[in-house]
Amino acid sequence: MRKFSFHPCGNYHENYAQELNIFETDFGRVCLGIFLTLLFFVAPFVVSPYMLYILNTIGIAAIAAIGLNILIGYTGQISLGHGAFFGVGAYAAAIMATRLGVGFYIAIPVAGIITALVGMIIGIPSGRLKGLYLTIATLAGQFIIEYVLIQWDSLTKGTMGITLPAPQIMNWQISGDKAFFFLIFVSLVLMTWFAVNIMRSKYGRAFIAIRDNDRAAEGMGIPIFKYKLLSFGISSFYAGFAGALWAYYMVSITTEPFNLGLSVEYIAMVIIGGMGNIPGAIFGATFITLLNEFLRFLTGVLMNVGAITSLGLNMAPLKEFVFGLVIVLFILIEPKGLAEIWRIIRSSFRLWPFSY
Amino acid sequence: MEFFLQLLVNGVCVGLLYGISAMGFVMIFKSSSVLNFAHGELLALGAFFFLSLVTWAKLPIIVAFILTLIGCFILGFLIERFFLRPLIGEKLIFVIMLTVGLAAMFKGFILLIWGGNLYTYPEFLPEAMGLKFGSIYIAPVYSATLIISVIFLVLFGLFFKKSAQGIYMRSVADNQKAALSLGVHVRRVFALSWAIAALVASMSGIVLGIINGVNVHDLSSIGLKVFPVVILGGLDSIGGAIIGGIIIGVLETFTGGYLSPSLRDVVPYIVLVFILMVKPYGLFGLVEIERV
Numbered sequence: 001m002r003k004f005s006f007h008p009c010g011n012y013h014e015n016y017a018q019e020l021n022i023f024e025t026d027f028g029r030v031c032l033g034i035f036l037t038l039l040f041f042v043a044p045f046v047v048s049p050y051m052l053y054i055l056n057t058i059g060i061a062a063i064a065a066i067g068l069n070i071l072i073g074y075t076g077q078i079s080l081g082h083g084a085f086f087g088v089g090a091y092a093a094a095i096m097a098t099r100l101g102v103g104f105y106i107a108i109p110v111a112g113i114i115t116a117l118v119g120m121i122i123g124i125p126s127g128r129l130k131g132l133y134l135t136i137a138t139l140a141g142q143f144i145i146e147y148v149l150i151q152w153d154s155l156t157k158g159t160m161g162i163t164l165p166a167p168q169i170m171n172w173q174i175s176g177d178k179a180f181f182f183l184i185f186v187s188l189v190l191m192t193w194f195a196v197n198i199m200r201s202k203y204g205r206a207f208i209a210i211r212d213n214d215r216a217a218e219g220m221g222i223p224i225f226k227y228k229l230l231s232f233g234i235s236s237f238y239a240g241f242a243g244a245l246w247a248y249y250m251v252s253i254t255t256e257p258f259n260l261g262l263s264v265e266y267i268a269m270v271i272i273g274g275m276g277n278i279p280g281a282i283f284g285a286t287f288i289t290l291l292n293e294f295l296r297f298l299t300g301v302l303m304n305v306g307a308i309t310s311l312g313l314n315m316a317p318l319k320e321f322v323f324g325l326v327i328v329l330f331i332l333i334e335p336k337g338l339a340e341i342w343r344i345i346r347s348s349f350r351l352w353p354f355s356y
Numbered sequence: 357m358e359f360f361l362q363l364l365v366n367g368v369c370v371g372l373l374y375g376i377s378a379m380g381f382v383m384i385f386k387s388s389s390v391l392n393f394a395h396g397e398l399l400a401l402g403a404f405f406f407l408s409l410v411t412w413a414k415l416p417i418i419v420a421f422i423l424t425l426i427g428c429f430i431l432g433f434l435i436e437r438f439f440l441r442p443l444i445g446e447k448l449i450f451v452i453m454l455t456v457g458l459a460a461m462f463k464g465f466i467l468l469i470w471g472g473n474l475y476t477y478p479e480f481l482p483e484a485m486g487l488k489f490g491s492i493y494i495a496p497v498y499s500a501t502l503i504i505s506v507i508f509l510v511l512f513g514l515f516f517k518k519s520a521q522g523i524y525m526r527s528v529a530d531n532q533k534a535a536l537s538l539g540v541h542v543r544r545v546f547a548l549s550w551a552i553a554a555l556v557a558s559m560s561g562i563v564l565g566i567i568n569g570v571n572v573h574d575l576s577s578i579g580l581k582v583f584p585v586v587i588l589g590g591l592d593s594i595g596g597a598i599i600g601g602i603i604i605g606v607l608e609t610f611t612g613g614y615l616s617p618s619l620r621d622v623v624p625y626i627v628l629v630f631i632l633m634v635k636p637y638g639l640f641g642l643v644e645i646e647r648v
Contacts, residue, residue: 078449117539125629129636132391136583139633140625147622264456271453321464327457331450332442
């Protein structure tokens with residue numbers, strides 16, 4: 001049994017491997033263990049079904065946000081098409097489940113792979129374009145995918161939508177919020193683990209090099225086009241995976257939700273959570289999902305206040321206004337996002353009583 | 357043949373509208389390299405200000421028009437002062453997302469106050485402005501649009517080529533640091549360009565409102581249509597915006613007329629991807645040279 005390590009009072013790394021450690025101290029390891037235990041063994045059994053629904057929504061959004069963070073936060077390529085990628089994943093899973101009758105354990109990963117291919121096609125312009133030109137190209141990708149989803153009637157049933165069968169493994173049927181909770185959060189943990197580790201590998205370092213200066217990265221021998229495509233692929237894999245989970249969870253899907261607004265929401269998650277920070281993406285997903293639910297609740301309450309209804313005011317657009325305001329305020333006040341706030345809180349505990 | 361001509365004329369008319377809506381967008385990009393996703397909402401704000409002044413305050417058309425322009429000039433100034441100025445020198449994604457956030461705010465604001473209904477302005481353009489060639493008819497609004505776009509094109513051309521402020525703007529767009537070191541008041545240039553852009557946007561919003569009626573959702577979707585237009589014309593070319601607008605407009609009406617109406621709305625984006633792959637700086641844009 002080795003010694004339980006606490007935070008050292010300086011930087012005592014002796015090799016690169018130590019610097020790449022995910023957990024600086026055993027304390028962090030224990031905290032994560034406790035958190036995961038609470039999440040899996042306590043949370044689903046004590047919270048109300050509505051809270052469980054919110055948790056599941058957060059989990060799905062977090063998977064997509066982690067993927068987008070790999071692309072935006074680590075590789076520096078902005079994609080406005082992730083709402084559509086999410087839709088591609090959802091439709092791929094739905095079509096496989098209804099037409100081919102494959103189980104969810106195949107349909108969901110394969111949906112992710114199909115989305116990764118679509119994402120790489122949309123990412124092809126990144127070979128030539130960067131910055132705002134690439135952003136506009138992905139914007140075009142968003143509209144084209146949306147159009148294809150609506151118009152390819154024979155495959156996607158257009159505006160009619162598709163109803164999925166309940167996912168089944170052996171004889172056990174996954175249905176209800178609690179069963180989905182485990183499916184979604186086990187996926188989220190696996191996906192987070194994968195994302196954290198890929199960022200410590202040579203691929204992650206290449207992504208970061210491309211973000212910081214793509215010309216210099218090329219000069220150092222990184223084939224930037226290949227890595228940009230790879231980043232698009234990984235990132236859309238996450239989006240597609242999340243979309244497929246969402247399709248199973250929602251049971252029936254239509255093309256409507258996968259619009260530009262959804263893409264914007266995901267970017268908002270990445271920015272509010274903190275760019276280039278994997279836990280940040282989870283924070284961002286939590287924040288935006290809770291904000292959406294809160295605003296829905298708030299507008300619902302305001303609709304029933306006599307004074308407002310008698311004035312003839314429609315309070316629903318308040319949701320949009322506040323959403324925009326939150327994005328703007330975060331960018332202006334804390335552009336590094338919730339992850340930075342979390343770091344400041346942690347370090348002020350660590351440095352107590354001399355925190356600054 | 358007649359169908360073809362009518363489509364062509366319609367396309368050019370719609371295209372002129374796109375071009376005129378894109379001008380404010382190009383204005384902002386040209387001076388501050390900001391990609392403005394809130395452009396559609398700026399159009400809508402102008403259109404709704406005008407609507408309120410005309411129908412609710414019952415002001416004469418010309419007074420309402422001038423008041424709207426002044427209001428939007430100030431609005432653009434305020435947007436720059438409070439939202440864009442803190443972001444000078446920040447990463448691209450923050451600037452883009454800030455304008456996206458602003459777009460959501462404006463849209464929510466407009467919906468809160470005016471709602472999502474379709475409004476129309478009272479008729480005020482003289483019928484004599486309508487043109488008729490044989491069987492092809494051009495409505496008065498379109499000829500007014502043509503006149504306005506030509507006037508603005510000339511004005512802006514002169515402004516950017518001759519006036520000191522215009523030259524400052526171009527220098528800032530080209531290289532902020534160099535402009536600053538040569539004594540250009542960069543902050544003033546940004547403020548002015550946003551103010552002018554908001555003014556132009558409000559004017560385009562009014563023109564669009566006369567033709568299609570005033571509706572938030574329509575106007576903000578035009579704000580997204582602007583992207584293919586400006587990419588085709590070149591992001592920093594005002595003349596290019598008009599020509600790009602006409603090309604996109606004609607393409608749209610032709611696909612709507614000959615291929616399928618549902619394809620109409622996507623065609624600009626397909627063209628957009630194609631142009632980006634082949635000629636990313638557009639037909640008339642300045643090619644950026646990048647140094648490590």
